[in-house]
Amino acid sequence: GAGVSQSPRYKVTKRGQDVALRCDPISGHVSLYWYRQALGQGPEFLTYFNYEAQQDKSGLPNDRFSAERPEGSISTLTIQRTEQRDSAMYRCASSLVLGGGTFMNTEAFFGQGTRLTVV
């Protein structure tokens, strides 16, 4: 597609349920990032991938959060046993860059986000 696509746009779930958030990056983009953004705050890093390899998951809040990108394209962020404090906007971004010493194509493009509400 033309941009980063996330689905669903809105998700309301009951406390204790599992949710899966999907990110479809720009075609050909190597790096994919997951962020969480509270209202009025900056994006908070969760994890990122180069191709299918998860490079850094230090931002995941706890072991209820996991992410995968099995074929190096679409990624899924899964939250198990959701809690009310998980409610936030979850944003995905992608960029062409691989890293390793190049400045080319470093711009990260954001998706529209998934607003998760845990009730």
Next chain:
Amino acid sequence: GENVEQHPSTLSVQEGDSAVIKCTYSDSASNYFPWYKQELGKRPQLIIDIRSNVGEKKDQRIAVTLNKTAKHFSLHITETQPEDSAVYFCAASFYGQNFVFGPGTRLSVLP
């Protein structure tokens, strides 16, 4: 890990005046510094970026300066217009890996 601070948190200017937003970072290895503009209910969008091999970059009414020694960088908007009103985020990264964002500045341009 990297930590990015951003000031001020809110900024109000009269239309036509200049606005300056400042960010500091902690990791001297960071070498790529983008600025994003986020309008209400929309996704963050890149407006300008700077890499550590330059000290200043301009794009029409927007400029960014970088001081590597002091580890701070600033966004300058001249001749502000009402459509510049938004939340602005700075970020720091190493070659575009693992962007760390500042908390944001809400800019209001008063007509």
